[in-house]
Amino acid sequence: MRIKNKFKFIRSMAIIIFLLIALSNISVAKSNEEAKIISYTVSNGETLWSIAEEYKAENEDPRQYIYDIKKLNNMDNSNIYEGQILQIIKEP
Numbered sequence: 001m002r003i004k005n006k007f008k009f010i011r012s013m014a015i016i017i018f019l020l021i022a023l024s025n026i027s028v029a030k031s032n033e034e035a036k037i038i039s040y041t042v043s044n045g046e047t048l049w050s051i052a053e054e055y056k057a058e059n060e061d062p063r064q065y066i067y068d069i070k071k072l073n074n075m076d077n078s079n080i081y082e083g084q085i086l087q088i089i090k091e092p
Helices: 002-034 048-055 062-072
Strands: 036-041 085-090
Touching: 048 062, 048 085, 062 085
Parallel strands: none
Antiparallel strands: 036 085
16 A cells, blocks of 8 residues: 555656746746847946837836846946946846
8 A cells, every 4th residue: 555655656656746837937938039139248338228218118227127137147236337248137
């Protein structure tokens, strides 16, 4: 009896793990369709604010977009320099 219960448990766990992986892949694919990450080279005089104003979604708060850029690029502060390459989110 114990072997049957172990088999059922293992089978159930495998199904749950498979479903979780499948669902996470669906959400990643959906988010990739909605937004695209591109490489952006900073020009002289640009700020994260000016980049946000140009590339953020129409109704998005520039502060949220700046937060997302900083997180995407592992930035601790908002300092950027000419020639720096940033990964930014480009909305369709």
